[in-house]
Amino acid sequence: MYQCFFVKFQLCSGNVKLYSPYLMDHESNPDTPLLVNGKIVFFKTKNGAVNFMHNHFRAVPYHDEPAYEFDTETFIENIRTGYHRGLVIDTLNIVFDYLSAIKAENYPFFSREAIADFADYATFHREIEVYFQNHSHPSPSELINFLYWFLGEIAHHSILYSRRVLAETIQGKTQPLTIQAEQSFLMPSK
Helix, strand or coil: CCEEEEEEEEECCCCEEEEEEEEECCCCCCCEECEECCEEEEECCHHHHHHHHHHHCCCCCEEEEEEEEEEHHHHHHHHHHCCCHHHHHHHHHHHHHHHHHCCCCCCCCCCHHHHHHHHHHHHHCCCHHHHHHHCCCCCHHHHHHHHHHHHHHHHHCEEECCHHHHHHHHCCCCCCCEECCEECCCCCCC
């Protein structure tokens, strides 16, 4: 069963913050962001995201605090220094889930397998700078460019919450909300 967490995206040197409901199932379903018509839904505030989930997905338990903070500057610093592999892995796992949700198959700069190999290595080894010493791909600069490409991809495949747009979706005037490929049960608001 899905549970909803939130990912806080800090963009433009942390001046812009957006929140994305992130649906996690620790048993069988893949983790995924909330989608509307194949687009990732972002909210301007955490309260807006929480209220939306509470009003329309009552059967999905949610957690008010962001599960992850997608901080571009900290990710880049950790890739350059090899310092905090946990943050790097958490960020890459979110990247993989979001790219899967929007069905992005081809990655620029290096193959999908190369970044998966790096992620596997970083999951089990403390010193990620050793990986860069022994492998030419992906390089730290390629990973940073990949992160910027990812942000562009999700910006292109996303919508910012709007009561008018999403209210029409919920009322059935357009395709209903989906979680990945399966239909979600929407509880009527009281």
